[in-house]
Amino acid sequence: ACGQSTDSTTPSSPSSSKPAAAVDGKRLVNADARTDQWVSHGRTYAEERFVPLDQINAENVDQLGLAWSFELDIPRGTEATPLLIDGVMYATGAFSIVYALDARSGKLLWSYDPKVPKAAAGRGCCGPVNRGVAAWQGKLFVGAYDGRLIALDAKDGKELWSVMTVDPDRNYTVTGAPRVIDGKVIIGNGGAELGVRGYVSAYDADSGEQLWRFYTVPGNPADGPESEALEMARKTWHGDTYFEQGGGGTVWDSMAYDPELDLLYIGVGNGSPWNIKYRSEGKGDNLFLSSIVALRPDTGEYVWHFQTTPGDSWDYTATQHIILADLEIEGQPRKVLMQAPKNGFFFVIDRETGEFISGNNYVPVNWASGLDPETGRPQVTETADYSTEPKLITPGPVGGHNWHPMSFNPQTGLVYIPALVTANLYADGPTPQVALNLWNVGTAPIDLPDDPDALGAIGQTTKGMLLAWDPVKQEAAWSQDLVSPWNGGTLSTAGNLVFQGAADGRFAAYAADTGELLWQSPTNSGVVAAPISYELDGEQYVTVLSGWGGVYALAFSALQPQVRVPAEARVLTYKLGGKAKLPEAKLEPLPLPQPPKVTATTEQLAMGRELYHGVCAVCHGVAAISSPLVPDLRYMSAQTHEDFHNIVSGARAVQGMPPFGHLLPPEQIELIRQYLAKLSHDLVARDAAQ
Ligand SMILES: O=C(O)c1cc(C(=O)O)c2c(n1)C(=O)C(=O)c1cc(C(=O)O)[nH]c1-2
Numbered sequence: 001a002c003g004q005s006t007d008s009t010t011p012s013s014p015s016s017s018k019p020a021a022a023v024d025g026k027r028l029v030n031a032d033a034r035t036d037q038w039v040s041h042g043r044t045y046a047e048e049r050f051v052p053l054d055q056i057n058a059e060n061v062d063q064l065g066l067a068w069s070f071e072l073d074i075p076r077g078t079e080a081t082p083l084l085i086d087g088v089m090y091a092t093g094a095f096s097i098v099y100a101l102d103a104r105s106g107k108l109l110w111s112y113d114p115k116v117p118k119a120a121a122g123r124g125c126c127g128p129v130n131r132g133v134a135a136w137q138g139k140l141f142v143g144a145y146d147g148r149l150i151a152l153d154a155k156d157g158k159e160l161w162s163v164m165t166v167d168p169d170r171n172y173t174v175t176g177a178p179r180v181i182d183g184k185v186i187i188g189n190g191g192a193e194l195g196v197r198g199y200v201s202a203y204d205a206d207s208g209e210q211l212w213r214f215y216t217v218p219g220n221p222a223d224g225p226e227s228e229a230l231e232m233a234r235k236t237w238h239g240d241t242y243f244e245q246g247g248g249g250t251v252w253d254s255m256a257y258d259p260e261l262d263l264l265y266i267g268v269g270n271g272s273p274w275n276i277k278y279r280s281e282g283k284g285d286n287l288f289l290s291s292i293v294a295l296r297p298d299t300g301e302y303v304w305h306f307q308t309t310p311g312d313s314w315d316y317t318a319t320q321h322i323i324l325a326d327l328e329i330e331g332q333p334r335k336v337l338m339q340a341p342k343n344g345f346f347f348v349i350d351r352e353t354g355e356f357i358s359g360n361n362y363v364p365v366n367w368a369s370g371l372d373p374e375t376g377r378p379q380v381t382e383t384a385d386y387s388t389e390p391k392l393i394t395p396g397p398v399g400g401h402n403w404h405p406m407s408f409n410p411q412t413g414l415v416y417i418p419a420l421v422t423a424n425l426y427a428d429g430p431t432p433q434v435a436l437n438l439w440n441v442g443t444a445p446i447d448l449p450d451d452p453d454a455l456g457a458i459g460q461t462t463k464g465m466l467l468a469w470d471p472v473k474q475e476a477a478w479s480q481d482l483v484s485p486w487n488g489g490t491l492s493t494a495g496n497l498v499f500q501g502a503a504d505g506r507f508a509a510y511a512a513d514t515g516e517l518l519w520q521s522p523t524n525s526g527v528v529a530a531p532i533s534y535e536l537d538g539e540q541y542v543t544v545l546s547g548w549g550g551v552y553a554l555a556f557s558a559l560q561p562q563v564r565v566p567a568e569a570r571v572l573t574y575k576l577g578g579k580a581k582l583p584e585a586k587l588e589p590l591p592l593p594q595p596p597k598v599t600a601t602t603e604q605l606a607m608g609r610e611l612y613h614g615v616c617a618v619c620h621g622v623a624a625i626s627s628p629l630v631p632d633l634r635y636m637s638a639q640t641h642e643d644f645h646n647i648v649s650g651a652r653a654v655q656g657m658p659p660f661g662h663l664l665p666p667e668q669i670e671l672i673r674q675y676l677a678k679l680s681h682d683l684v685a686r687d688a689a690q
């Protein structure tokens with residue numbers, strides 16, 4: 001029983017002598033035909049994340065159970081989509097660790113740890129996550145968080161080559177999955193919150209030699225003319241200081257490829273800093289920020305672009321998942337590209353030309369009143385301008401949709417979006433020097449307002465949605481509300497199902513046509529990754545990685561009190577009648593702290609709060625309310641209070657606490673400590689009052 005393989009190669013078991021991960025151009029281009037494989041990130045080059053299998057379907061999904069699970073080494077943000085090649089599953093975990101598992105049993109075949117220095121966690125915006133590997137002719141490729149692109153022998157995980165793809169003196173990180181096109185490994189990077197210039201590069205799969213690099217924003221004006229594309233882009237920037245702050249435009253996640261048109265599509269991120277006032281004298285479109293750019297994969301040559309947020313000032317990246325599909329629009333077959341970028345508008349673009357076809361907002365937005373019907377250019381409102389006073393803007397910087405992959409079911413014609421409904425109080429703010437390795441976004445630090453009205457407005461509008469979007473009608477078909485905005489990516493199947501994990505520790509299946517919740521099962525930790533499905537020996541499986549994490553999990557526990565999940569990370573594989581059990585979820589309440597005396601004045605505490613939110617909150621959480629991924633500083637012991645200055649200065653760098661001694665003088669560290677002690681006292685007082 002070899003499933004529905006439609007080519008002559010029979011699936012091999014991991015113990016056979018067949019070469020591992022023998023993926024070539026033919027297999028990648030024809031990936032849709034093999035339901036016993038998942039050979040590239042979005043299953044196919046078009047990245048639909050749709051599996052034409054219906055053994056598990058809306059009628060029997062209630063019998064789905066765990067077949068096996070495998071625990072990962074690091075219980076932190078787990079964002080990877082695994083690959084499934086000839087019976088072997090290739091997954092990645094936090095800090096870019098790679099695992100090869102026997103897909104039938106979940107048994108570990110090998111693992112590879114690139115030994116990313118733990119303190120590097122502080123060099124990225126959003127945690128040391130990794131979204132998966134790519135495969136080509138016996139090799140696997142992983143982008144390590146510290147900027148290396150590493151080739152492994154798929155058979156045993158031995159390192160074959162490793163190249164540094166970034167300037168290690170700037171705050172670049174790599175979180176996205178590489179893609180391979182005709183022997184070229186394509187990889188981008190992140191860092192646009194910390195002052196970098198974005199680009200995407202191609203490396204030779206055999207040798208690791210760099211073949212081309214496409215920068216997404218203009219370089220140092222002092223260096224003279226650049227490529228034609230960048231000369232065109234330069235005309236949309238003002239002043240010449242953007243270069244010192246990087247400019248941004250990182251390509252940190254999405255890519256897709258159309259083999260017929262031979263076009264590689266990349267999703268480009270936000271400006272660095274966010275605030276256009278400090279980047280481009282407050283004006284200009286700033287190409288290719290927040291754009292989808294089409295390139296020739298052989299050379300990296302620019303072909304066309306479509307900018308989703310001209311003059312981005314809100315971290316509205318267009319790095320969100322890109323799906324290629326053929327749709328009938330107004331009676332005409334159209335080759336389209338679809339994206340739901342952070343800015344809240346769903347775009348359907350002609351993927352041959354980059355021409356705008358249609359668009360509409362898929363979540364509430366107040367930064368724009370709509371799109372120009374001809375060009376698709378957002379019509380920006382007064383509300384979006386925070387240059388003179390703070391503004392409550394929707395969506396916030398985590399977007400209406402973040403990196404969590406969506407999926408497209410050609411049978412229902414719907415796109416299933418893991419949507420976020422969020423708002424943020426944007427205000428003009430400082431731009432610390434890039435060399436300080438701090439967030440440098442030119443807006444006030446993330447915080448929540450004390451004003452109960454403003455806080456209420458944010459809290460009430462914050463939720464998650466599994467949103468079924470009709471890309472032809474540009475309207476919702478149905479949606480399901482979720483307690484946290486931050487949930488898993490989606491998978492569509494021919495069994496009229498959509499699979500999605502959730503923040504509150506569940507993996508669920510919904511009817512693709514109606515949205516009815518049909519099945520759910522506990523996952524202990526929260527799920528942010530996207531599932532895959534495949535069949536082995538005639539049986540259909542669904543796999544998803546659990547592991548609560550990513551930027552919202554770290555920073556915004558204060559806004560999602562319902563989400564109390566333990567820090568655990570696993571590969572979870574399900575099948576009909578599966579009987580395996582997960583260990584009991586462990587989430588012990590933390591013992592109440594015995595905080596030291598607060599000696600700071602009210603004014604000093606306010607300064608401590610501001611410093612905390614400027615430096616600490618992106619990992620330890622706004623208002624110091626943290627997820628269990630990193631220590632909740634309100635619960636610090638007396639000993640930790642004593643060691644606080646040393647810890648902040650680097651004493652726990654090997655455990656992953658980045659050193660901040662170079663930028664925080666002892667008086668400021670003390671103010672932060674006092675602020676935290678004050679929060680501890682508040683906690684104790686609240687407990688006593690209950
Ligand atoms: O601008 C960038 O370079 C960049 C990089 C990344 C990243 O690499 O993870 C994220 C973001 N931005 C970002 O804006 C964002 O919301 C985000 C969420 C996550 C995550 O993994 O949860 N990464 C990133």
Ligand SMILES: [Ca+2]
Pocket residue numbers: 125192193269270315317
């Ligand atoms: Ca960003």
